[in-house]
Amino acid sequence: MSKRTVHFKIYRYDPDKDEKPYMQDISVELEPSDKKLLDALVRLRAKDDSMSFRRSCREGVCGSDAMNINGKNGLACLTDIDSLEQPVTLRPLPGLPVIRDLIVDMTQFFKQYHSIKPYLVNNDPPPERERLQSPEDREELNGLYECILCACCSTSCPSFWWNPDKFVGPAGLLAAYRFLADTRDQDTGARLDNLEDPYRLFRCHTIMNCVDVCPKGLNPTRAIGKIKDMMVRRAI
């Protein structure tokens, strides 16, 4: 592969010096080994060290480099640069306050995650050995526990945009179901009570943007549906 140039339009805002945000046109020449959007952004930073974004593992497991890429949320480290239409338009994740450039304030997102009590509750005295769980029961957690908390899903969800303080959002609800589905957890009743509310669970209108953008291929909408089923089942 020969050297190639990529053109970007990037949302820039530094509250220390900018009165308001603006879109910057900028290009960068890539090395043949640069394959992912993150490689290009690192290249850009070498040219302009004020370009700010979060990044860490560069392999799609830490969830740091979520951003809005040509109108769709995704991880920079898992996005092939050559697959993107140019100019590549990069914006911070929608719906959360911007701290600087592509860095958003994720307080509200984590607040919702914490609100579902994201930890196993089991009040029996811990046995000497592991609590047993059949492979089939363990399989129920697949597609749930792999969430990397990147926030691509919640920040693509119109219901979360409107009510980020009241609607738990797809990431938090996926986590809620991860514990509801765990045979070792004993807090089912309280977990469902916690979500039985016109906003916390029921603002999901199955728009399914979350499923569309999840970089790990997870399906929060299905998990939300299963929580709703559990609500119905306990009501009858």
Place this chain on the structure above:
Amino acid sequence: MNVAKRTFDAVIVGAGGAGLRAALQLSEAGLKTAVLTKVFPTRSHTVAAQGGVAASLGNSTEDNWHWHMYDTVKGSDWLGDQDAIEFMCKKANEVVIELEHYGMPFDRTDNGKIYQRPFGGHSMNYGQAPVMRSCAAADRTGHAMLHALYQRNVRANTQFFVEWMALDLIRDADGDVLGVTAMEMETGEVSIFHAKATVFATGGAGRIYYSSTNAFINTGDGVGMAARAGIPLEDMEFWQFHPTGVAGAGVLITEGVRGEGGILRNASGERFMERYAPNLKDLASRDVVSRAMTTEINEGRGCGPDKDHVLLDITHLSPDTIMKRLPGIREIAIQFAGVDPIKAPIPVVPTCHYQMGGIPTNYKGQVVVPKDGNPNSPVAGFYAAGECACASVHGANRLGTNSLLDLLVFGKSAGETVVEDFQSGQLKLKPLPADAADVSLARLARLDGQTNGESVFDVGLEMRRTMQKHAGVFRFDNLLKEGVQKIGEVAERAKRTEIKDKSKVWNVARMEALELDNLIEVARATMVSAEARKESRGAHVRDDAPDTAENPNGRDDANWLKHTLWYSEGNRLDYKPVNLKPLSDDVEPIALAKRTY
């Protein structure tokens, strides 16, 4: 600059596996604890661990901790301290079971127990056959573990300072540790965290190398801070090159792939590990496999147009096994190597992965330094655990799955020691020296005022290239000598780095410049320690220390069975004895022997 002061019983720096495990201990004991972390906890690099955590649960094959201890000592090429190794292997079942009780989604055996798979260097009955010891959650064990530990800390109401970067260690005239200075990323403000106990759990510094499996954040911050504050660094010449990084990209492919039956092949399709390790073959320990691969490539048997990699083949496994046990690896291979491993082998090369050395500690997690004739005198108020620390359980080469075990056992142990020292009244809040923040403020002022300096990117690149070329899988005397000089020059250049971005708000450039200061300490320590060690041992293999009858595998126990200690000031080296005596009187020491697999 205005420096706020915050006071705590304890401050923990780092919220990966070791930091979170320590935090749990302190929070549950009711200590007022601050956990500083430069990334949100679940973004720490523990998240990227794949294959498993070692514990001799014996769920699928017979096992016991004595066998695990033997494997770990042998894996360390006898440089590991046998008291700490005994402690770790004995505690393994307890900490893994605890994690299961916290909710960690381990895979399961048919009878509902934790699933275990074979892993490199782990054996049954003192080296006889592979054992199933690695407790796994598919190939996402680190992710599952880190999230479970974070979740348990949410339950324990641990106080996190997220996106705060620790800058410097604070010591007083007695050498006691009083806390750290730290910068809040969002505002650029510097604070002093004044505490009775300071625990470092800052991870490794794999980013000193050009080709690394490590995350961008793995910049050895705690190791650098400790070195600048006069604490020696132990055994820094020992770096693990993981056999299977994706060629070109560096992304990790777990050893669990070989645990599930994967095979390494050269250009002619030969399973070459049979020649190097007739017994354990592809599951020999990592240093052995990485050297074998490098030899194959160097002798012209590499694959691809440039003959620069070998192939990791799992096409003979059933698609079901791959989808169930190695789903993350399949994603990585498709994403970063462009191959679906169900259909085609994955191109791999040895890639820098893990720092065996670090801040010297004992098995209780106390930081220890030579003082008044005692080579292991605890530094009051200072503790460390995980990859940043050197207990030393990994010695000259770490076994796969022992890193996740290390951070659980020693994270917990450091936490327990802090709680004991706190409750016994031994820990005091000593007064801060007047100049407690001066070093940090001077570093920041230097960066703000620097003109005509070099970019952090350029100096960092030069460091990474120098390390890669001069201190790689095989080591040569002339390259090491040249490397010492070159890395010294790079360190001088790092003192004049310039950043264009002067913003107070989330300044990545400033963070990277400060991280480079830490990386440079680690790079210097590595090169100087490696140049000095005139033998081959574990991951440190010199061409002028070959295999002889007197020195098996080039290992020279008469002269070099000792830990290196490197001091930043003056680039000075010192040494201390290896502890060959286990913790318990009734445990037999593992006698020195030639390592073969």
